[in-house]
Amino acid sequence: MWNRLGPFLQEPLEPQEERTFGARELYGLFRRRLLLIIGIVVAGTVLALIAAVELPKTYTARSMIVVETDGSNPLDTAQAQPNQQPDKSRMDTEADLITSRVFASLVVDRLDLINDPDFNTYLPPAGPGGTSTSDSGTGVLSQTVGLIVAIPQKLFALVFGADPQHAPSLPPKSVQQDRAITLYLASLSVDRSGESAAMTISFLNDDAATAARIANATARLFVEWARDNKRQDIKDAVSFLRQQSTELASRIATIEGQIAKYANEHGVSSDPRDDLLRASIQQNNEQLNTARGEYTQAQARLAQVKLAAKTGDAGANVDPLLSSDFLTSLRNDEATAMRDRAQLAGNYGRNHPLVQEADAKVAAVRAMISQEMLRTIAILENEVRVDEARVNQLTKSLQASNEELRQRSLAEAKLRELNNDLTTEQKLYDLVSGRLGSLDPFSEAVEPGVRTVSVAEVPTSPSFPKFRLMLAGGFAASLVLALILVVTLDSMDVRIRDLRRASKLIRAPLLASIPRLPRKFLRPALPPLETLLSKPRSAFSDAFRSLYSACTRMNGGRGKHVVLVTSGLPQEGKTTTAMGLAMAAGMDGALTALIDLDLRTRNLHTAMGLGSASKTLDDYLHGDCGLAEIVQTLPEIPQLDVMAPPAGDQTSPEFLNSSQLAKLLEAFRLEYDVVIIDAPPMLVLEDAVRIAASVDTVVVVAACDSTTQEALSQVVERLRFAGGPSIGWVFNRVDPFQQAHGAFRKAYLRRQQIRRYFPV
Numbered sequence: 144m145w146n147r148l149g150p151f152l153q154e155p156l157e158p159q160e161e162r163t164f165g166a167r168e169l170y171g172l173f174r175r176r177l178l179l180i181i182g183i184v185v186a187g188t189v190l191a192l193i194a195a196v197e198l199p200k201t202y203t204a205r206s207m208i209v210v211e212t213d214g215s216n217p218l219d220t221a222q223a224q225p226n227q228q229p230d231k232s233r234m235d236t237e238a239d240l241i242t243s244r245v246f247a248s249l250v251v252d253r254l255d256l257i258n259d260p261d262f263n264t265y266l267p268p269a270g271p272g273g274t275s276t277s278d279s280g281t282g283v284l285s286q287t288v289g290l291i292v293a294i295p296q297k298l299f300a301l302v303f304g305a306d307p308q309h310a311p312s313l314p315p316k317s318v319q320q321d322r323a324i325t326l327y328l329a330s331l332s333v334d335r336s337g338e339s340a341a342m343t344i345s346f347l348n349d350d351a352a353t354a355a356r357i358a359n360a361t362a363r364l365f366v367e368w369a370r371d372n373k374r375q376d377i378k379d380a381v382s383f384l385r386q387q388s389t390e391l392a393s394r395i396a397t398i399e400g401q402i403a404k405y406a407n408e409h410g411v412s413s414d415p416r417d418d419l420l421r422a423s424i425q426q427n428n429e430q431l432n433t434a435r436g437e438y439t440q441a442q443a444r445l446a447q448v449k450l451a452a453k454t455g456d457a458g459a460n461v462d463p464l465l466s467s468d469f470l471t472s473l474r475n476d477e478a479t480a481m482r483d484r485a486q487l488a489g490n491y492g493r494n495h496p497l498v499q500e501a502d503a504k505v506a507a508v509r510a511m512i513s514q515e516m517l518r519t520i521a522i523l524e525n526e527v528r529v530d531e532a533r534v535n536q537l538t539k540s541l542q543a544s545n546e547e548l549r550q551r552s553l554a555e556a557k558l559r560e561l562n563n564d565l566t567t568e569q570k571l572y573d574l575v576s577g578r579l580g581s582l583d584p585f586s587e588a589v590e591p592g593v594r595t596v597s598v599a600e601v602p603t604s605p606s607f608p609k610f611r612l613m614l615a616g617g618f619a620a621s622l623v624l625a626l627i628l629v630v631t632l633d634s635m636d637v638r639i640r641d642l643r644r645a646s647k648l649i650r651a652p653l654l655a656s657i658p659r660l661p662r663k664f665l666r667p668a669l670p671p672l673e674t675l676l677s678k679p680r681s682a683f684s685d686a687f688r689s690l691y692s693a694c695t696r697m698n699g700g701r702g703k704h705v706v707l708v709t710s711g712l713p714q715e716g717k718t719t720t721a722m723g724l725a726m727a728a729g730m731d732g733a734l735t736a737l738i739d740l741d742l743r744t745r746n747l748h749t750a751m752g753l754g755s756a757s758k759t760l761d762d763y764l765h766g767d768c769g770l771a772e773i774v775q776t777l778p779e780i781p782q783l784d785v786m787a788p789p790a791g792d793q794t795s796p797e798f799l800n801s802s803q804l805a806k807l808l809e810a811f812r813l814e815y816d817v818v819i820i821d822a823p824p825m826l827v828l829e830d831a832v833r834i835a836a837s838v839d840t841v842v843v844v845a846a847c848d849s850t851t852q853e854a855l856s857q858v859v860e861r862l863r864f865a866g867g868p869s870i871g872w873v874f875n876r877v878d879p880f881q882q883a884h885g886a887f888r889k890a891y892l893r894r895q896q897i898r899r900y901f902p903v
Contacts, residue, residue, distance in 0.1 A: 171640070175848060176629040183625035184618060191617020195608045203606035204354035205345045206362040207597035210237050211590065229340050237593065238333045238342060241365055247324045247331075250364055254357065257316075261348070262323040265313050331361065341596065351602045358599035370591035384575050391572040398565045405558060424544040431537040438530035445523040452516040470515050477508040637851045642874045645845065648852055649859040654697075654842060654871040655690035657720065658682050659878060671719045672751055675726050676779050687723035690842070690873060691731060694724070697840050697869050703812050707838040707868075709822040709831040711854035715846040716875035718746050721821040724842070728817040729783030736774065736815040739787040740834060741823045742796040748787035751777070760786065761794040764803050770810050784815070799830045808837045825858045832865050843872040 173180065210229045240246055256262040313319065330347040344361050348354035484501035491498055639645045646653050660668035660683060669677070675684050698704045708721035718741070725737035739747035753775050758768035774784040788794055798804060811818045820838065822831040835841050841862055845855045855872070862870050 172629060172633050175640075176632070179632075180622075180625040180629060183628065184621045187621020187624065188614065188618045191613050191621075194617070195610045195613040198608045199349055200605035201347055201349050201607045202351040202354045202602040202604075203345050203347050204351070204358040204599035204602055205343050205597075206358045206595065206599040207341055207343050208362050208365065208593050209341045209596050210234060211340075211592050211594065231338075234335060234340070234342070238335065241333050241342075241344065241361070242328060242331060244324055244328070246365065246368060247328050248320065249368060250357075250361055251320060251323045251327055253364055254360055256323045256327060257319050259323070261353075262326045263319050264322060264326070265319050327357075330357075344599075346599075347606065355599045355601040362595045362598070366591050366593055366595055369593050373590070373592060388572065388575045391568055391575060395565065395568045395572060398561055398568060402558065402561045402565065405554070405561065421548065424541065424548060427537060427541045427544055431534065431541055434530060434533045434537050438527070438534050441523065441527040441530045445520070445527050448516075448520055448523055452520060470512065473508055473512045473515065477505060477512065480505040480508055637853060638848055639845050639850050639852055639855060639874070640848055642877075645852060645855060645872075645874070649856050649872065651843070651859055652693075652697075652871050654693040654873050655686050656874045656877045657686040657690070657716070657723070659847075659876040670750070671722060675723055679730070684723075684727075687720075687727040688731070690720070690724055691727040693871065694840050694842065697871060701839075703816060704840070705808060705812055705818040705820070705838040707820045707822050707831065707835055707841045708844060709835075709841065709858070710824050710844040710846075711826045711850060711858045712824050713744075713827065715824075715844050715850055717824070717844040718750055718821050720842065720844045720873055720875060721819050722747065722750060725783055725785075725817075725819040726777075726780055728819070729777070729780040732782060733816040734814075735783045735817040735819065736811050737783065737785045737787070737819045737821070738811065739785075739821045740799065740830070741821055742788065742794060742799070743823065743828075745788055745790055745792075747785070747821050748789045751785060751787065753785060753787055753789075755789060755791075756786075759792045759794065760788045761792060764794065764798055764807070770814060796830070799833060804834065805837050808834075825861060826854060832861060835862060835865060835868065839868050841868050841870045843870065844875050845872055847874060847876045847878075849876070 210233065251257060251262070258266070260266040260268055332345045332347075334343045334345065335341070336343075344358055344365075346354050346358040346361065348357065480501060484498060484505060487495060487498045487501050642653055642656060660671065660674055661681070662668035668674075671683075674681065675687070678684060694706050695704065706724065708717050708724065710717040718739075721737060725735050728735040737747070739745060741747070756773050756775050758772040760773055762768045763770065763773045774786045777783045777785060808818070808820075820834060822834050825831045825843075843855065843858050843862070859870060859872070
């Protein structure tokens with residue numbers, strides 16, 4: 144029998160992973176919030192439509208200019224390359240110039256925009272009543288705003304006796320001009336497409352003719368302004384070149400005079416071949432070298448002679464002066480005298496007069512030789528002194544010549560410097576004269592560098608608002624806003640939609656999922672009682688049979704069974720659930736009693752369309768009648784008796800707090816197999832908690848998309864805290880087609896599968 148409970152009873156008891164927000168949840172969110180989404184989208188689209196109709200119309204006029212390639216500096220001698228496109232930096236510069244405040248001030252002055260209230264907001268409005276005279280203010284919205292603005296003005300005039308239209312004193316002219324320039328630039332834009340040399344000047348205004356006039360005037364004035372600036376640049380360049388030419392001519396004349404004067408004062412020439420000083424220096428160098436050689440040679444001969452005189456050597460290497468005939472004769476005489484003396488000394492002895500005479504002769508010869516040597520040395524010393532004096536004289540002469548050469552070299556260098564300066568000044572003068580000759584004749588006939596290629600036409604359709612664009616934008620924006628809003632509301636919404644999550648939260652078994660009542664398009668759903676009676680094999684009726692089977696299993700199969708049906712708050716379907724459960728039990732053959740103990744509302748009597756019983760519950764509690772007299776049998780289900788006190792029953796709800804309640808329930812338990820009690824909501828009254836102490840099973844009803852998780856949890860916790868019977872819960876008003884865990888195709892398949900069993 145447990146298999147008959149189906150997956151709705153077993154799924155919550157199994158551990159399940161939390162599902163993420165996927166396509167199925169998004170689809171369910173759209174279905175739940177469809178009306179809100181449609182309402183926001185419709186409202187946003189309508190507001191966009193109203194704005195498109197009522198907002199002031201603005202028109203955009205466009206003129207086009209082309210930047211020419213000739214944009215070089217007038218002083219630049221390099222020629223521009225042919226067919227060269229203007230670079231990006233120049234195009235950006237031209238665009239910045241168009242939107243500069245300097246050029247804007249020119250446009251404001253030439254068009255006299257300072258006297259236009261649309262640009263000079265310090266001036267009073269042009270139209271009467273403070274409104275513009277353009278057709279942008281003829282809409283209902285504009286008229287309403289104008290009326291709202293006019294009311295405080297009239298009140299001000301009545302209270303203070305002054306004219307609210309009276310304008311205060313105007314600020315200085317410069318302040319007004321700044322305001323006009325600012326508003327002019329706010330409506331002006333310059334665009335460029337890719338690498339094109341053309342620029343589009345766009346101007347926005349609420350009047351089409353004004354927009355075209357200012358756009359064309361901006362292009363025309365910019366061309367004139369560019370021409371004037373270029374003409375002024377050329378004039379400045381010509382004036383500068385003339386001044387430079389005059390100064391260069393004066394400097395050239397001055398340098399030429401300095402060259403002539405300097406060459407005359409220093410005796411130098413720019414040609415070194417005409418100077419004899421270098422030849423004289425070369426000759427002096429040669430003589431000095433010769434003199435130094437002779438001087439060195441004389442010193443060597445003197446030293447040789449002195450050495451020979453000292454040693455008495457008169458060999459072949461001795462100076463020729465020591466080998467003269469006279470010295471040779473003297474040396475021969477000395478040798479002869481020495482030989483004679485030796486013979487005499489060997490014959491007569493050392494002291495012999497002849498020997499002494501020979502010694503005297505030798506001494507005399509030697510004295511003569513010594514005198515001759517001294518004379519020769521003196522001659523050589525004299526030659527050395529002469530050569531030394533000559534070397535010194537030539538050295539001094541060469542030093543003087545070198546000093547003179549150095550001075551002449553410095554003078555020549557200075558002269559060459561002056562000549563170079565002269566050459567430079569002459570070349571610069573020729574360059575300036577040539578550039579001046581090319582600019583001066585054409586200083587008045589110049590090209591502006593830009594030209595107008597397209598004039599602005601008067602626009603026929605406004606650039607803002609764009610009707611279709613605003614309508615599509617309003618639709619898209621409202622749709623996005625609606626999606627954000629519904630997602631935000633859904634994230635804050637804690638109402639129960641997922642039965643598995645709710646079962647895990649309250650830790651109680653799900654007894655049944657009761658589908659919502661079927662309804663056809665533009666037709667209300669049938670009442671629950673009529674649906675249960677007329678469609679016993681529908682999904683709605685089958686859900687109560689499943690609920691009855693689940694309650695029976697929870698009771699353990701015992702013969703007598705008292706079931707309490709309650710909810711957390713009203714309007715969650717507890718009365719319908721109690722009625723459907725009782726009818727399912729009666730149709731199953733069990734003798735069933737359905738008791739309405741929600742005595743403050745007594746909805747069951749009306750829901751089942753019952754008449755009046757012969758006796759009331761109050762009569763039974765006072766002992767005036769039996770149990771059979773206060774119940775009514777449902778004709779379609781003979782096994783079902785209903786005790787539903789009508790509105791006129793005087794039974795006080797206070798009897799639920801007395802011992803009479805337990806006696807009443809015990810009497811029903813003895814007479815019937817199944818007793819179903821429709822109890823008050825748990826979170827409103829405490830009656831259901833007291834009744835729960837006398838029942839076998841408590842069924843808590845939670846409505847899909849209505850009951851919050853917190854409310855359901857509080858109900859179950861209160862029942863558990865009070866102690867008593869087993870607890871299960873029912874998920875009411877469920878869309879069975881949304882139970883397909885998957886995308887739209889799976890939901891469609893589930894719908895087809897369910898319809899095979901419940902075609903109606």
